[in-house]
Amino acid sequence: MPPPPPGGGMPPPFGGMPDGHTGNRNKKPIQTKYRMPSLNWQALKPNQVSGTVFNELDDELVLGVLNMDAFEEQFKTKAQTAPADVGPLRAKVAQKTPSKVSLLEPNRAKNLAITLRKGGMAASDICTSIETYNQEALSLDFLELLERFIPSEYEVKLIQNYERDGRPLDELPEEDRFMVRFGKIPRLPQRISTLTFMGNFPESIQLIQPQLNAIIAASMSIKSSSKLKKILEIILAFGNYMNSSKRGAAYGFRLQSLDLLLDTKSTDRRQTLLHFIVNIIQEKYPELQTFHSELYFLDKAALVSLDSILQDVRALERGMEVTRKEFAIHEDNSVLQEFLTSNNDMLDSVVGDGKTAQDVYESAVEYFGENPKTTPPSMFFPVFVRFIKAYKQAEQENEQRKKQDVLSSEWKTGPLSTSPKPETSQKQVPMMPQMDLIAELKRRQVTPLVREGKDGAIEDIITGGPGGVRDIGSRSPVHSFVCVCVCVCVCVCVCERKGRGEAIQIEISEGERKRRIGKGVGNGGAILYRTG
Secondary structure (H helix, E strand, O other), X not given: OOOOOOOOOOOOOOOOOXXXXXXXXXXXXXXXXXXXXXXXXXXXXXXXXOOOHHHHOOHHHHHHHOOOHHHHHHHOOOOOOOOOOOHHHHHOOOOOOOOOOOOOOHHHHHHHHHHHHHHOOOHHHHHXXXXXXXXXXXXXXXXXXXXXXXXXXXXXXXXXXXXXXXXXXXXXXXXXXXXXXXXXXXXXXXXXXXXXXXXXXXXXXXXXXXXHHHHHHHHHHHHHOHHHHHHHHHHHHHHHHHHHHXXXXXXXXXXXXXXXXXXXXXXXXXXXXXXXXHHHHHHHOHHHOOXXXXXXXXXXXXXXXXXXXXXXXXXHHHHHHHHHHHHHHXXXXXXXXXXXXXXXHHHHHHHHHHHHHHHHHHHHHHHOOOOOOOOOHHHHHHHHHHHHHXXXXXXXXXXXXXXXXHHHHHHHHOOOOOOOXXXXXXXXXXXXXXXXXHHHHHHHOOOXXXXXXXXXXXXXXXXXOOOOOOOOOOOOOOEEEEEEEEXXXXXXXXXXXXXXXXXXXXXXXXXXXXXXXXXXXXXXXXXXXXXX
């Protein structure tokens, strides 16, 4: 139908209000063929429209004129099947299906829905497992989450009023229906608590027992160590020696004073009081050097919060008491009976160790002059841990200082047998056949070889027999020789026997000869040369 001409027109459709009061009527819901995306605008409430431009608008009139099929095709959400024929429905006045009303606060209902999805069980199965104490069906994590949704008194009243009105449960969301069933479990808080306690019990024991053992062992070993006691006696003696003239003699000292041993230094600033005491112990009391071997688990005990551990032990006692009460009500429950039978003695042992740990710790702290109420293990044991570490460090530094002193003393007194030898002793000339002869010459030589006025001395050395002494300056037709001998290491000897017709010759390289002659002339050697 074409739009009416200006100035006239059709009467307004049923529901239309041309007088500007559209904001006072209820708008009809619109039924679409497809699911459409939402437009995230901020809508005005009906009472906010009055006096605005929106009070003069009629959007339903626009929708009655426009064909919205193309719009739906282009803006529908993805992955939708072809719509069913809703022609007959559009002819009728669409009525919106009323939403289910929840008895729970929206955020709480949302979190409960997430928890139930994590459990992966039907609501009835969850409740049945709780009623029968079925630990295998319910994990600890899931139980801890469920414990947060135990119905409050207000929620219980809402559920009771809803049922009293006779309203069907099907009208409630799934989370509300679970809450109705969940809240009807007898002694629900006690059951959830018992299930959680039984599931956590083994792990709790494994965490508590080693910490109690560390406190007991550390406290008893510190108090019973005779070596530690003697070391404290030595420290007290040195402290009184230093302070008695000014402050008077002391009968004891606080344990924190052990840290000050590193702050007091000698005159030359090379060592501390602790270094000196360590030296004294090494020299005079060597049996005390292993005092730290008598102390056990100090590091672990220093990390323990005894108050927290004792609170955990008391929590185990309360949990076991709740479990006993539950078993008294449900005597036929085998799960509760087996748990109590298996773990009663274990809990009694842990409770006893907790009492022992508290007693021996307080005794040890008081034994060393401290107040157990103001001195937790995190303050008491670290004092000894630091002292042991500083003592060992001082031992190492003292040993290093002694080695340095020895090296310094050796340097001042000069080189020892380990010092490098002269170059001549390190570099030896290899023994060659020529050297054998030279060695023999050296052995036979009694006095340095000198120039003689007669022949025969050199010849006697070479031949081993007597010979006539000849004047070197004379010319002999019978014998003539040239012998060069330098530093007893190099010798060039040429002997010619005219009558016998034989010669003996020893040679070295020209370069070596010159070098050795340059070094050896005048050092006990002699140069003889032929004159004719």
